[in-house]
Amino acid sequence: MAQSAPDTARKYDLGFARWVYENVEGGDKLSMCMQCGVCSGSCPIGTEMDHGPRKLFMMIRAGMKEAVLTSNTLWNCTKCYRCVVRCPRGVPVTYILGGLGTKAVEMGYVKTEDTVRFSKAFWWSAKTFGRTDERLVTSRYHFSGGFGEGVKKSLANLKIALGMFKAGRLHLGAPHKVKGTKNLQAILAKAQEIEERAGETER
Amino acid sequence: MANTGPESQTILVVGGGIAGITAAVEVAETGYDVILLERDPSLGGRVTRFARYFPKLCHPTCGLEINYQRIKKNSQIKVITMATVAAVSGQRGNFTVTVETQPRHVNAKCTACGDCARATEMEVPNPFNYGLDRTRAAHLPHEHAFPMRYVIAPEAAANGEGEKMKAACKYGAIDLDEKPETFEIKVGAIIWATGWKPYDAAKITAYAYDLSPDIISNVEMERLAAHDGPTGGRILRPSDGEPAKRVALIQCAGSRDVNHLPYCSRICCLGSLKHAAYLREQYADAEADIYYIDIRAHDKLEAFYNRLKADPQVHFIKSKPGHIEIGDDGRPVIRGEHTLSREIYETPYDLVVLATGMEPTAAADYRPPVELIQDEYGFIVPDDGVDGGMIAAGVAGGPLDVSMSVQSATAAALKAIQAVRGV
Ligand SMILES: Cc1cc2nc3c(=O)[nH]c(=O)nc-3n(C[C@H](O)[C@H](O)[C@H](O)COP(=O)(O)OP(=O)(O)OC[C@H]3O[C@@H](n4cnc5c(N)ncnc54)[C@H](O)[C@@H]3O)c2cc1C
Ligand code: SF4
Ligand code: SF4
Numbered sequence: 001m002a003q004s005a006p007d008t009a010r011k012y013d014l015g016f017a018r019w020v021y022e023n024v025e026g027g028d029k030l031s032m033c034m035q036c037g038v039c040s041g042s043c044p045i046g047t048e049m050d051h052g053p054r055k056l057f058m059m060i061r062a063g064m065k066e067a068v069l070t071s072n073t074l075w076n077c078t079k080c081y082r083c084v085v086r087c088p089r090g091v092p093v094t095y096i097l098g099g100l101g102t103k104a105v106e107m108g109y110v111k112t113e114d115t116v117r118f119s120k121a122f123w124w125s126a127k128t129f130g131r132t133d134e135r136l137v138t139s140r141y142h143f144s145g146g147f148g149e150g151v152k153k154s155l156a157n158l159k160i161a162l163g164m165f166k167a168g169r170l171h172l173g174a175p176h177k178v179k180g181t182k183n184l185q186a187i188l189a190k191a192q193e194i195e196e197r198a199g200e201t202e203r
Numbered sequence: 204m205a206n207t208g209p210e211s212q213t214i215l216v217v218g219g220g221i222a223g224i225t226a227a228v229e230v231a232e233t234g235y236d237v238i239l240l241e242r243d244p245s246l247g248g249r250v251t252r253f254a255r256y257f258p259k260l261c262h263p264t265c266g267l268e269i270n271y272q273r274i275k276k277n278s279q280i281k282v283i284t285m286a287t288v289a290a291v292s293g294q295r296g297n298f299t300v301t302v303e304t305q306p307r308h309v310n311a312k313c314t315a316c317g318d319c320a321r322a323t324e325m326e327v328p329n330p331f332n333y334g335l336d337r338t339r340a341a342h343l344p345h346e347h348a349f350p351m352r353y354v355i356a357p358e359a360a361a362n363g364e365g366e367k368m369k370a371a372c373k374y375g376a377i378d379l380d381e382k383p384e385t386f387e388i389k390v391g392a393i394i395w396a397t398g399w400k401p402y403d404a405a406k407i408t409a410y411a412y413d414l415s416p417d418i419i420s421n422v423e424m425e426r427l428a429a430h431d432g433p434t435g436g437r438i439l440r441p442s443d444g445e446p447a448k449r450v451a452l453i454q455c456a457g458s459r460d461v462n463h464l465p466y467c468s469r470i471c472c473l474g475s476l477k478h479a480a481y482l483r484e485q486y487a488d489a490e491a492d493i494y495y496i497d498i499r500a501h502d503k504l505e506a507f508y509n510r511l512k513a514d515p516q517v518h519f520i521k522s523k524p525g526h527i528e529i530g531d532d533g534r535p536v537i538r539g540e541h542t543l544s545r546e547i548y549e550t551p552y553d554l555v556v557l558a559t560g561m562e563p564t565a566a567a568d569y570r571p572p573v574e575l576i577q578d579e580y581g582f583i584v585p586d587d588g589v590d591g592g593m594i595a596a597g598v599a600g601g602p603l604d605v606s607m608s609v610q611s612a613t614a615a616a617l618k619a620i621q622a623v624r625g626v
Contacts, residue, residue, distance in 0.1 A: 034459075036496045040547070041525030041539030042409070047547050055545055086409055086525065088460035 013065040020060050024103060026095035033057045039083035039093045049073040053083060053093045066109070074101040075115035117144040127188060130178030134170055135161075209296030212623045213238060214616075215390040217288055217571075218564075220248020221605055222597020223396030224270045225612035230394075230619060231279040238388060239274075240286045242569075244307060245348035246271070248398050250605060252331065254428035254436070257477040257604075258507040264347050266605075271349045284350065289385060291573035295592025295622050296391045306381035308355040308365070313376040315343060315351045322371035325364045327356045329433075332426045335441070336433035341368050346431050355379075391623030394615045395583050396596040397569060399561035402464055407457045409526040410557055411535065416441040418527060418535050418555045420456075421474050428481040438485055440553050442533070447489075447554035450482055451537055453524060454495040456557035466580055468560030468602040472499045475558045476507055479517045492518045492550070494539070522548075527555060561602050585611060586618060594618045 013019075020027040033054070040052030050072050051059065059068050074097050083093040104110045121140035125132045138157070143150030164170040178184060212235060216227045219241030227239040239246075250256075250263045274280050283304065290301035309319075319341040329338040331345050340359035343351070353376075359365055360379050369377040404412040404420040412418050417440050419427070426432040427439065440447050452475040457463035472495070479491040498519070500508035511517050524539035534551040541548055565571055566581020575593060576584040585600035596615035597608035 034496060035542060036455075036523035037521075037540040037542040038523045038525055040545075041522065043525075046540065052540060052545065054540060054542060086462075088455070088462065088523070090461040 011066065012063040014063045016063045016065040016068070017061050020096075020100070024096060025099035026092035027099065029091050030057060030060065030096060032089040033091050034089055036088060038086050038088060039091075042082045042086050043077075044080060044082065045076055045078060049076050053077075053097060056097075057091075068100065069104040069107065069109040072113075073097065074104060075110075075113050117141055120144070125175075127185070128181070129175050130181055130184045131176045133175040134164070135172070136175055209391045209623050209625045211297060211389040211391040212236065213388070213390045214392050214394065214619045214623060215288075215298070215300055215388065216240065216394045216396055216596075218242075218248070218396035218398055218597075218599065219246040219282070219284070220396060220398045220597060220608075221250050221267070221270075222398065222599070222608040222612040222615075223248070223394070224267075224274070225609045226394045226396060226596050226616045226619070227280055228270055228273045228277070229613050229616035231277045232273070233616070233620060234279070235620060235623065236279050237281070238390065239280060239282045240288065240302060241282070241284045242287050243344065244284055244352075244354040245344040245350065246282065246284070247347075247349065249422075251345060251347065252333075252422065252429070253425045254430070254432070254481065255477065257473045258504055260477070260480065263605075267347065267349075274349075282350070285354075287569070289572060291393070291571075295590045296625055298390050298393060298592065300388050300390055300393070302386055302388060304384045306357070306360070306378075306383060307352070308360045308378055308381050309341075309353045310376050310378055311352070312374045313352045313372075314374055315353060316373070317343070317353070318371045318373065319353055319355070319368035319377060322367045323359065323364045325359055327358070332433050333420075333423050335423060335426055340364055391592070392619035393593045394596050394612075394619050395565070395571060395575065395593060395599050396612065396615075397564040397571070397599045399598040399602075400564055400567050402457045402559040402562045404456065404557050404559050406463060407557065407559075410453070410456060410524075410555075411527040411529065412557065414527075414529055415533070415535050415555075417447075417553065418557065421471060421478065421556055421558045424478050424481075424556045428478070438482055438554070445553070446486060447482075448486055449551075449553045450478075450489065450491050451535075451550070451552045451555045452478055452491060452493045452558060453537070453555065454493065454498075454558045455523060456559050458558075458560035459496070464560045464562060464580070466560075466602065467499060469499065469501070470602065470604045471558040471560055473504055473507065473604070475556070476500070476511045478556060479511055479514075483514060483516060490516045490518065492520055492552075494520050494522055494524055494537070496521075496523050561598055563599060565599060585615070591618070592622045594622075 037054050040046050040054045046052050056071055056073050077097045079094055081094050087093055110116050118141045121137045125137045142153040214230050214235055214237045216223045216239045219239050224246060227237045230237045247267050253263050256263055285305040285307050286302055288300055289303040292299050320339040323340055325340040326337040327340050328334040329336050340356045341353055343353055365379045369379055401420055401422045427434050430436040438447050454472060459467050475493055482489045482491050498508055521542050522539045524537045526538055528536050530536045530551050535555045536549055536551045538549045563581040565583055582601045583595035583599050585595045594615040596612040
């Protein structure tokens with residue numbers, strides 16, 4: 001039986017590794033990776049990842065752009081930094097995964113990923129109050145997929161919520177805030193401005 | 204520069220391991236006077252603690268014994284044990300070196316009869332076996348020691364035990380009042396052959412060396428396999444003395460690692476292949492798993508690698524493990540990613556051997572008291588020295604195996620002769 005040639009033009013982008021090197025935070029250290037496996041072997045949730053960091057880094061070298069930017073490894077990473085501490089080559093694994101995630105969202109590769117929605121809810125709380133309010137982050141995340149899904153998810157988590165409430169881990173009433181949320185927002189706005197400016201000079 | 208010419212034709216060798224011994228013998232047999240200083244109570248350095256040598260699996264004592272005969276026959280070699288260099292001044296052709304000695308409390312009258320050891324019950328950790336067992340406070344460093352002379356631990360000399368030993372010695376060889384000494388010597392060239400020490404496995408915290416006696420380092424594995432070691436040469440689990448049948452050998456433990464030793468020690472892969480061979484010789488049903496990043500068996504040593512690869516009970520796993528935990532049954536469990544299949548494994552073992560690398564002595568516990576050219580890891584750059592009067596030999600100059608150490612020692616001998624002849 002005749003086999004059709006693999007669609008390499010679409011699946012392999014041979015400039016991808018260079019692009020990661022130039023555009024992703026920590027990507028310039030990627031060339032140090034020696035594929036030893038310490039990162040994936042150390043990762044507490046390595047079994048929950050489709051590829052894990054080591055293989056993902058090899059896929060970057062191979063130019064598998066789409067597969068990399070849609071990988072759940074970017075989202076299942078808990079940012080525990082175990083891999084960074086142990087990597088024998090000083091590769092900032094966690095930063096690279098985070099940086100790739102940011103790019104994947106910007107470039108529209110990720111739309112429905114749960115972790116993205118959770119990250120957005122988390123950031124909203126951090127930005128608005130200077131704190132994460134468990135109750136508000138969770139409900140914002142639960143309802144980010146529509147009303148029906150929100151009710152369903154909230155009910156499913158009721159038992160956990162009650163447990164947390166009893167343990168004094170979930171408070172009701174006005175959310176905790178840092179002093180001077182206005183200052184915080186000014187700082188964040190400035191940071192955003194600097195980042196955008198840096199982005200422009202790069203281009 | 205005033206051309207005064209060399210004032211001393213004597214060559215000093217610091218360190219009496221295989222490299223220092225070779226350099227000393229080569230220099231002396233060419234007709235020059237040589238002083239060989241060794242910090243330990245006997246010569247031989249690290250290789251005396253090995254069960255066997257790769258790749259031929261012959262016994263280190265053979266080669267050492269031949270060298271000891273050459274030393275004994277040659278009146279131009281003066282060996283000073285328990286001695287080190289405290290200061291150096293001068294230049295090529297004309298160095299003044301301050302030597303510092305520690306008391307052995309046993310003089311040349313010793314016949315190695317062992318009466319002193321039998322006179323005491325006191326024990327001290329056995330440095331020869333890396334503290335895996337204990338030895339009498341008066342002891343022979345090991346059974347092939349050169350010089351063949353007992354040594355008394357300082358703590359025993361100071362308390363009443365020393366008197367018991369002294370009373371037991373029929374030859375009047377024990378001197379409890381011996382003190383550390385310093386004296387100066389004049390030499391024309393110095394060969395630094397200070398060798399290496401095993402990288403401290405406890406620093407690799409993820410590998411849990413401190414959490415289980417069944418997680419050992421490669422140098423300890425050599426002692427387990429050696430006939431004069433703590434188990435009489437049987438590979439037994441240190442925790443319960445049972446034969447170790449499922450053994451993991453972890454390569455690059457703390458090597459090629461920016462958090463530990465950034466370089467490759469070059470010999471640990473062959474060392475672990477040798478350990479797999481020891482194990483397979485002892486137990487027909489034993490299995491060894493070698494965890495590796497890449498196996499570095501250079502040049503002709505690849506034949507030894509191929510020999511082990513052909514053994515179906517030696518498995519090669521391409522993975523640097525993430526960490527080791529202690530299982531519910533007390534056995535060490537290795538966790539990591541199999542990089543060829545991307546599977547996460549968690550495998551329990553009877554014994555785990557960490558292949559730790561060689562750290563230059565000159566970067567670890569002895570900084571030479573003189574300006575030397577050292578690379579970023581502390582190895583002394585072998586050939587030039589600051590003015591050509593100081594040369595490195597063996598592992599002091601870089602991570603080498605025994606045959607390469609011996610070659611570098613012969614090269615160093617020639618350089619030293621050139622220095623004392625002013626060429
Ligand atoms: C686990 C393991 C297994 C190995 N197995 C093999 C093998 O099978 N075959 C092989 O070819 N190679 C093997 N090697 C390599 C081998 O150990 C080295 O090549 C060899 O020890 C080098 O000898 P050396 O004389 O340079 O150093 P050393 O053996 O370290 O000797 C240095 C000597 O200098 C002395 N010294 C240090 N500082 C001072 C000082 N300031 N003053 C006076 N004296 C001092 C020390 O006490 C020591 O006696 C192995 C290495 C390891 C880690
Ligand atoms: S631990 Fe570091 S060198 Fe090893 S595979 Fe991961 S990123 Fe690469
Ligand atoms: S930081 Fe992320 S990838 Fe690294 S070990 Fe933790 S969870 Fe795994």
